Amino acid sequence: MVTGVHALPVKFEVSVVLVGKSLKVTIPKEVCKHLDLKKGDTVLMWTDNSHLIIEKKKEEA
Structure with missing residues (x-):
């Protein structure tokens, strides 16, 4: 199980x-x-080695 405030406890497998x-x-x-x-919504995406990271873009004030 993954721990942490922002972690989901499961992995998802999806097709490209x-x-x-x-x-x-x-x-x-x-x-x-x-x-x-x-x-x-807009998301930011980047790679870190073999990982794809997706983050929700924060709304500008």
């Missing part, structure tokens, strides 16, 4: 699919809820 000329992955509902992601 081709949509048009882009590769896409679906963010599981549980992750969206945990990150408070809603349709239209």
Whole structure:
């Protein structure tokens, strides 16, 4: 089990699919809820070695 304030206790396995000329992955509902992601939100993504990190962009005041 992963511990920490911002950790989910499970891993999700999702498929990479081709949509048009882009590769896409679906963010599981549980992750969206945990990150408070809603349709239209912007996320920041970067890689750290072999990990993909996704973070909800904070709204500017």
